[in-house]
Amino acid sequence: MDNFLVNAGAYLISTLFGLYIIIILLRFLLQLVRADFYNPLSQFIVKATTPVLKPLRRMIPGLFGIDIASLLLAYSLQYIENFLLFAIKGISVNPVILLWYSIGSLLTLLLYIYFFAILVQVIISWVSPGTYNPATALIHHITEPVMRPARKILPPFSGFDLSPILVFVVLNLLIMFIPVIFG
Numbered sequence: 001m002d003n004f005l006v007n008a009g010a011y012l013i014s015t016l017f018g019l020y021i022i023i024i025l026l027r028f029l030l031q032l033v034r035a036d037f038y039n040p041l042s043q044f045i046v047k048a049t050t051p052v053l054k055p056l057r058r059m060i061p062g063l064f065g066i067d068i069a070s071l072l073l074a075y076s077l078q079y080i081e082n083f084l085l086f087a088i089k090g091i092s093v094n095p096v097i098l099l100w101y102s103i104g105s106l107l108t109l110l111l112y113i114y115f116f117a118i119l120v121q122v123i124i125s126w127v128s129p130g131t132y133n134p135a136t137a138l139i140h141h142i143t144e145p146v147m148r149p150a151r152k153i154l155p156p157f158s159g160f161d162l163s164p165i166l167v168f169v170v171l172n173l174l175i176m177f178i179p180v181i182f183g
Contacts, residue, residue: 030045
């Protein structure tokens with residue numbers, strides 16, 4: 001029964017923290033790529049993160065157009081999540097090591113956001129190509145800075161865009177490499 005409670009607690013912590021960290025990272029990415037903030041999904045992300053980010057932005061200014069407050073918030077929440085997960089499992093970790101580990105966890109999550117955004121974009125291009133949807137517009141804004149260099153390396157071949165495969169390979173290699181550095 002104790003193992004069940006530990007697993008259930010870890011699952012709840014990972015899910016709740018993970019979802020909010022993803023929303024914060026999406027807000028950071030949307031600001032970074034200057035996406036349309038009148039998009040309904042953008043409005044949801046802004047409304048979900050503004051209550052926490054607004055006070056932080058008073059203390060932590062942006063730098064070169066990068067929203068440092070949202071990155072710091074995402075990192076802090078990732079640190080707390082990792083701390084709680086280790087604590088619930090009864091593992092004691094040096095706080096400095098946990099700081100380093102949390103950077104790796106956050107980078108991995110960011111890479112997975114790109115991975116799944118590109119996967120959704122590929123599936124949508126098969127199912128209903130050329131149709132407009134607020135979600136597809138945001139996905140396109142987020143993934144285009146990653147896809148553009150891949151398209152230069154691997155241009156469309158006979159009407160097929162194979163550049164997502166190249167990006168998937170690079171993303172997976174980075175995801176596999178992060179634990180080597182941050183693990």
